[in-house]
Amino acid sequence: MIPLSVPNISGNEWTYIKECLDTNWVSSVGSYVTKFEKTLAEYTGAKYAIATSNGTAALHISLQLAGVERGDLIIIPNITFVATANAIKYTGADPVMIDVDSNTWQMDLGLLEEFLQTQTEIREGFSYHKKLNRRISAIVPVHVLGNMCDMDQFIRIAQTYRLIIVEDSTEALGSKFRGKHAGTFGLFGTSSFNGNKIISTGGGGMILTSDEKLATKAKHLTTQAKADPNEYYHDETGYNYRLVNILAAMGVAQMEQLDVFIQRKKEVAQMYKNELSFIQGFKTQEVIEGVEPNHWLFTVKVPHKAELIAYLKSKGVEARSFWVPMNRLPMMEKDLYFTHNDISQDVYRACVSLPCSTSIKNEEVSQVIQFVKDFYSGL
Numbered sequence: 001m002i003p004l005s006v007p008n009i010s011g012n013e014w015t016y017i018k019e020c021l022d023t024n025w026v027s028s029v030g031s032y033v034t035k036f037e038k039t040l041a042e043y044t045g046a047k048y049a050i051a052t053s054n055g056t057a058a059l060h061i062s063l064q065l066a067g068v069e070r071g072d073l074i075i076i077p078n079i080t081f082v083a084t085a086n087a088i089k090y091t092g093a094d095p096v097m098i099d100v101d102s103n104t105w106q107m108d109l110g111l112l113e114e115f116l117q118t119q120t121e122i123r124e125g126f127s128y129h130k131k132l133n134r135r136i137s138a139i140v141p142v143h144v145l146g147n148m149c150d151m152d153q154f155i156r157i158a159q160t161y162r163l164i165i166v167e168d169s170t171e172a173l174g175s176k177f178r179g180k181h182a183g184t185f186g187l188f189g190t191s192s193f194n195g196n197k198i199i200s201t202g203g204g205g206m207i208l209t210s211d212e213k214l215a216t217k218a219k220h221l222t223t224q225a226k227a228d229p230n231e232y233y234h235d236e237t238g239y240n241y242r243l244v245n246i247l248a249a250m251g252v253a254q255m256e257q258l259d260v261f262i263q264r265k266k267e268v269a270q271m272y273k274n275e276l277s278f279i280q281g282f283k284t285q286e287v288i289e290g291v292e293p294n295h296w297l298f299t300v301k302v303p304h305k306a307e308l309i310a311y312l313k314s315k316g317v318e319a320r321s322f323w324v325p326m327n328r329l330p331m332m333e334k335d336l337y338f339t340h341n342d343i344s345q346d347v348y349r350a351c352v353s354l355p356c357s358t359s360i361k362n363e364e365v366s367q368v369i370q371f372v373k374d375f376y377s378g379l
């Protein structure tokens, strides 16, 4: 079986985890949690990093601290993993879904601006949806598959309409726009280290921010809001969202290899592109000028997607369909989708992700390429 994207455990993971076990520092306090946070902050250039139990928790806390309140609307791209929308729902807000660009598969910034111009007005320092009379307090750019949109344009729009930026940079650790790391453009950025991400701790996440007060608050909220070092006095409703030391130890070891992982992702993507571009209708994500992606998950738009996935499965190759667009999920408010041509559906219908673990061998990539060629030549 050639898997889609699995963790690459070939560095100091065993050594660091063993140290946690040997010293009994296994839980949510320990030197590796602090070290992992420091490493992430230094790597991305964010001033502060707060480790969490997963990326969804990181998003939830970031949104809450960005001031999102029950009844608010929060803007997201219509193509994302459901966790972006779920974290918004946890705060009592609802997502406004903006259709994606047909080339980059990121939020369509032209459409975003049109939505804000035509459907919102600014009152008392906030944008309001005119028809629904609901505040739009924040916007969540999702750096889908590790790619990014034009962040200069994005920030200009967000500032014009007084929208706080909380980046869902869970897939984009190591991606940059004009040299600046994904996750450092907004008030908050977020990371995920689940099993298929570019680095993995099995499960885990990180909140990035450069605001000291918010960083302190984030740590407080993720650790049950305990406000007294001796007594069990909690000054608000907190969460048990802290990453444990064992997993942070794995994270520290994985971070030592991140640059190598990014390089390998890039090579694998290039191999696929070189060999598969002959397929009629084959299209990869456009990377605009200024973006350096981390090439997290190699995904391609192809004809006969479902049949290709089934064929590859029969050959022992794991390929995966893209996420069903958010507007098509039953818990979303359908009329909060802004689009002209429903590009999301077009992208979803034709996109397939191919095996691209950082540990994949060149012969395995060649094998997948051959299977894909066989499939199309047999049509």
Ligand SMILES: Cc1ncc(COP(=O)(O)O)c(C=O)c1O
Pocket: 054, 055, 056, 057, 080, 081, 083, 084, 142, 168, 170, 171, 191, 192, 193, 194, 203, 204, 205
């Ligand atoms: C775009 C996006 N947002 C949020 C998440 C949530 O991260 P986690 O699985 O660590 O909760 C993920 C990853 O699963 C993701 O891909």
